[in-house]
Amino acid sequence: MVVLNRIYTRTGDAGQTALGNGARVPKHDLRVDAYGTVDETNATVGLARLHADGLIDQRLGLIQNDLFDLGADLCRPDMDRDAEAKFPPLRMAAAQVTRLETEIDEMNAGLAPLRSFVLPGGSALAAHLHLCRTVSRRAERLVVELASAEDVNPDAIRYLNRLSDWFFVASRIANDSGAGDVLWVPGANR
Template structure:
């Protein structure tokens, strides 16, 4: 790729604009920058989830499979941010979406069907997986907004959609592997 930061601050963004790889200057609240920011936030939250999984894997060896599946997602999110910053850079491939789908299918086979609505909770790890899922949905909305103005490759949209699905199933699998019951939604009592 060849792009490296040799200086962290440049002062070129002090007036509310930032530069894209093409040299084009855009406002920092431009849909492209908003999308990049949401992907960065998701990647940071995913990093926290993976770090917590690593800390817990000695006590719960079944968590290492989640680490193996989720760790490449951080790299692909970085690629995705690169694609948004540098449209000529295209790193995401259909094989990555297929990888996520295979993991979802395998984990769902172990979990069985979901019969009730569940809430984000039960353990810190489960809740963090749901936080990642909600940030994936937010990133997806931002990318869809950008796509409406500046069309993107379909794989970008599909990847974020599938990643949020994966994170939902990962939250459920973490509960299973931790032997923690899912927190079931309870409707408000009728008065």
């Protein structure tokens, strides 16, 4: 259980922060940028939930919890030492990816195939879900970049890749099951 008695610690005043294993790194470190963008994704999900209800809201709540798990995973480097850790780090699991895939398939089953790209917008919920999608894609790019330099849990990358797809399909559901989608018309304003 996490207990936060003090919010500020002054330990980051010189531009350093602590990773989950206690190592100090610059606040602009790629790993910090990656899990910080996961946190930003979570904040956009919180905004989307202001417009959601029912099953979509419930599923967004699960995603918010998953995103905290993902941040915990990313803030702990040294995956090769997981077995030796006094407190084993929380790592993303394949089951979390599978859950997203199942939900995507369920939502997509009732949607008509797209004949054009969809512009972000339509309903307020759909617009917010598109924002979630784009921020999660940025998080994915950062995590993939991090994985090119350091060990990263492959399920973390897979989760982010599926997550942006989840947001896209959910945005179509939020747009009256696709009837309210705003479609791109190539060259319409020439």
